[in-house]
């Protein structure tokens with residue numbers, strides 16, 4: 354989406370003539386935080402930017418542990434690797450099965466395969482875009498060892514129910530909170546329900562260092578195994594001192610910014626309710642609040658005169674950072690995975706999900722209103738006359 358940031362490009366793209374609703378394009382990310390600037394200067398001044406070891410990684414790990422109210426946090430090179438690390442720390446191995454939603458980040462499927470284990474696909478709950486916990490029990494077989502549960506697009510997996518099943522059936526949980534750092538899932542932080550929780554610090558993420566990831570866990574044995582796997586004599590998958598230095602001030606801002614994102618998301622959701630071809634996903638559940646990396650809708654083709662791609666192109670031409678969701682795994686062959694049931698909701702999510710990227714959710718009320726106007730403008734141009 355970064356390629357759409359220039360106003361002239363937007364004019365060229367404009368599909369309806371006239372000026373785009375957000376002619377300046379989508380807000381850029383990351384923010385130019387003064388606190389991050391100071392952290393960079395300080396890492397320069399003390400030389401930690403160029404060292405293997407320094408104070409920042411250790412400090413970040415202790416802040417992440419405290420923030421998630423768990424005793425252990427370990428940083429690493431990416432969220433993708435953190436999922437694999439989590440599975441390895443849980444001793445998942447060749448011949449095992451790992452339950453995963455049929456619609457999820459593609460790297461999670463590969464991380465399971467990297468351990469030699471086989472993914473078992475379970476459908477999602479269409480209201481949350483995330484693993485449907487009610488379907489998990491019927492997916493458990495003799496070789497099942499673990500469950501990867503990702504909170505996606507502002508949706509929350511009901512972790513207390515999943516925890517109960519896992520404990521009763523002797524399974525372990527990797528809770529992927531890459532899309533919801535700082536989210537609250539009932540009484541805990543997202544990530545703190547799993548045997549291992551996973552975070553990403555990738556370039557588009559709410560906490561960003563360009564690249565990076567972490568795991569959090571209450572269990573000493575898991576923390577120890579993860580550390581041994583990472584170190585393997587040469588600390589092969591580290592987060593750098595400089596990355597840790599820029600993440601520390603962002604962690605302090607996270608809760609405040611998450612609250613602003615939710616308020617703006619609620620406003621957007623409310624103001625777009627009359628567009629019946631876009632069904633909002635992930636309304637705020639009463640006791641939980643995900644943090645919003647992406648805000649999602651399902652695009653009902655039958656009420657539009659164009660397909661999802663054309664809708665997205667028109668919105669992008671208006672300067673709004675929207676994109677399609679994940680492809681999901683419903684087309685993966687039975688040689689690579691076992692599927693449980695029809696995965697109808699996962700298939701629907703793969704075809705219909707429309708995602709709004711988070712940076713705009715920190716913008717002013719007037720920018721949010723322009724986003725609303727862009728949705729309405731595109732809807733007016735492309736809605737089926739009988740569906741309005």
Ligand SMILES: Cc1ncc(COP(=O)(O)O)c(C=O)c1O
Nearest residue numbers: 431432433458503531553554555
């Ligand atoms: C749900 C989920 N898990 C894991 C990742 C991987 O994180 P990273 O980009 O840091 O490898 C992502 C990235 O978007 C994600 O959305």
